[in-house]
Amino acid sequence: MARWQPNASERLVLAALDLFDGRGYEKTTFIEIAERAGLTKSTFFRHFADKREVLFGGDTMAGLLAEGIETAPEGATAVEAVAHALDVIGREAFTPERREFSARRRAVIAANPELQEREALKGLALTASMTEALERRDTPALTACLAAQLGALALKIAYERWSETIDGRDFGEYARQILRELQMASDHL
Amino acid sequence: MARWQPNASERLVLAALDLFDGRGYEKTTFIEIAERAGLTKSTFFRHFADKREVLFGGDTMAGLLAEGIETAPEGATAVEAVAHALDVIGREAFTPERREFSARRRAVIAANPELQEREALKGLALTASMTEALERRDTPALTACLAAQLGALALKIAYERWSETIDGRDFGEYARQILRELQMASDHL
Numbered sequence: 001m002a003r004w005q006p007n008a009s010e011r012l013v014l015a016a017l018d019l020f021d022g023r024g025y026e027k028t029t030f031i032e033i034a035e036r037a038g039l040t041k042s043t044f045f046r047h048f049a050d051k052r053e054v055l056f057g058g059d060t061m062a063g064l065l066a067e068g069i070e071t072a073p074e075g076a077t078a079v080e081a082v083a084h085a086l087d088v089i090g091r092e093a094f095t096p097e098r099r100e101f102s103a104r105r106r107a108v109i110a111a112n113p114e115l116q117e118r119e120a121l122k123g124l125a126l127t128a129s130m131t132e133a134l135e136r137r138d139t140p141a142l143t144a145c146l147a148a149q150l151g152a153l154a155l156k157i158a159y160e161r162w163s164e165t166i167d168g169r170d171f172g173e174y175a176r177q178i179l180r181e182l183q184m185a186s187d188h189l
Numbered sequence: 190m191a192r193w194q195p196n197a198s199e200r201l202v203l204a205a206l207d208l209f210d211g212r213g214y215e216k217t218t219f220i221e222i223a224e225r226a227g228l229t230k231s232t233f234f235r236h237f238a239d240k241r242e243v244l245f246g247g248d249t250m251a252g253l254l255a256e257g258i259e260t261a262p263e264g265a266t267a268v269e270a271v272a273h274a275l276d277v278i279g280r281e282a283f284t285p286e287r288r289e290f291s292a293r294r295r296a297v298i299a300a301n302p303e304l305q306e307r308e309a310l311k312g313l314a315l316t317a318s319m320t321e322a323l324e325r326r327d328t329p330a331l332t333a334c335l336a337a338q339l340g341a342l343a344l345k346i347a348y349e350r351w352s353e354t355i356d357g358r359d360f361g362e363y364a365r366q367i368l369r370e371l372q373m374a375s376d377h378l
Contacts, residue, residue, distance in 0.1 A: 079378045117310060124309050142374040149338045150378065185331040186375050189268045189339065 009047045011037040016054040017101065020108045025051075025115060052114065055105055056122050062129035064092055065151070069133035078139045078147035082130060083179050086155060090172030094162065102163035127152040150186075154178040198236045200226040205243040206290065209297045214240075214304060241303065244294055245311050251318035253281055254340070258322035267328045267336035271319060272368050275344060279361030283351065291352035316341040339375075343367040 015036035019028040030051045034044040048054050068085025076084065094102065109115040127148045134144035158174035204225035208217040219240045223233040237243050257274025265273065283291065298304040316337045323333035347363035 077378065120310060120313050121306060124313075140374065140377075142370055143377050145342060146339075146371065146374055147378050149342070150335075153334060153338070181331055182335065183378065185329065185335050186378070188329075188332050189266065189336050189372065189375070 008037070008039055008043050012039065012044060012047055013054055013057075014101070016051065017104055017108060020055075021104060025108065025112045052118050055109065055115065056118060061089070061093060061122075062126055064088055065126055066129050066133040069130060069137065072137075078134055078137075078143050079150060079179060079183060081134060081137060081139075082147050082151035082154075083176055085130065085133075085151065086158070086175035086179070087172045089155070090170055090175065094159065094171035096170060099163055099166070102159065106160070106163055123152055123156065126155065150179065150182050154182060197226070197228055197232050201228065201233060201236055202243055202246075203290070205240065206293055206297060209244075210293060214297065214301045241307055244298065244304065245307060250278070250282060250311075251315055253277055254315055255318050255322040258319060258326065261326075267323055267332050268339060268368060268372060270323060270326060270328075271336050271340035271343075272365055274319065274322075274340065275347070275364035275368070276361040278344070279359055279364065283348065283360035285359060288352055288355070291348065295349070295352055312341055312345065315344065339368065339371050343371060 012033060016028070016033045019032055019036060028051065030044050030048075031041060033051060033054065034041050065085045065088070068088030069081045071088075072081035072084035109119055130148035130151050131144045134147055135141065139147065154175050157178045158171060161178075162169070162171045162174045201222060205217070205222045208221055208225060217240065219233050219237075220230060222240060222243065223230050254274045254277070257277030258270045260277075261270035261273035298308055319337035319340050320333045323336055324330065328336065343364050346367045347360060350367075351358070351360045351363045
């Protein structure tokens with residue numbers, strides 16, 4: 001009876017966040033998430049492997065970062081390509097209407113060690129995705145590695161600042177500022 | 190009946206490696222590890238939380254890195270302090286007689302996704318430990334973060350090269366060379 005459900009993924013994420021937020025992550029089951037979203041168990045599993053994955057959006061972010069690096073202007077340096085990828089993230093994923101959601105998501109993750117572990121591993125996967133995309137642009141291996149680390153750090157810090165502050169600045173602005181700060185810091189190593 | 194067992198931790202690690210290596214990580218139980226080491230279950234649990242932890246040596250590495258940064262000469266830059274910490278690791282942990290063990294350990298981890306995940310998380314804990322130690326030396330936050338990332342990368346790459354090569358160079362030499370390469374790469378970001 002599986003039918004395509006409009007925005008099923010989005011509905012599941014929001015339902016999960018409400019439940020994790022209200023009664024806690026441990027006490028919430030994937031069945032309750034599906035029910036609250038008005039969807040079936042099998043729809044849940046078409047989108048996510050388990051309840052822990054609901055807050056981590058599959059491979060979307062890794063794909064967007066790789067795409068952003070690949071579509072950066074031809075002569076761009078490694079860090080400029082990374083900055084371009086963070087702009088793409090700001091346009092496609094961390095849009096202004098996602099800010100409040102992101103702040104709630106961060107609070108739920110901060111309250112649970114298992115989710116923190118999952119987030120840390122996702123961060124490493126994003127770094128790997130950026131490193132590989134830079135290498136496909138013929139960036140030398142160590143430079144690619146470092147630029148990707150800078151990008152991952154900028155992504156993390158920008159996400160924190162952007163989700164906590166209501167000053168109208170968009171994610172991309174935060175990310176670019178932090179990348180500049182990181183580059184200045186790298187001159188004083 | 191708990192008695193202090195000489196080198197219990199070391200014996201457990203070697204027994205685990207033999208078993209993981211021979212019959213595979215999944216098929217080995219912590220009881221078999223304890224038996225092979227000639228020790229009891231309770232001795233096992235005094236040293237490690239579970240069989241996955243046996244290859245990751247508790248908090249020794251994080252402590253050595255922090256200590257190495259704290260005892261670096263007063264005027265050392267952030268990266269020089271990190272290099273000093275990697276020298277300490279070479280003297281205290283990755284000594285020449287550990288090289289063969291380390292090569293076997295790496296092969297076991299490479300064959301198992303669960304162990305790879307654990308290693309990735311340990312890597313993040315080591316980065317955090319170095320960042321905090323640098324901040325205690327009044328290194329500015331972003332510089333501390335970056336220098337610790339450089340250190341973690343150098344640690345990882347040096348460990349790979351050192352454990353794979355029998356050319357008599359010690360771990361510290363590899364680590365310093367890679368740190369230099371990383372610093373040069375950071376000039377071309």
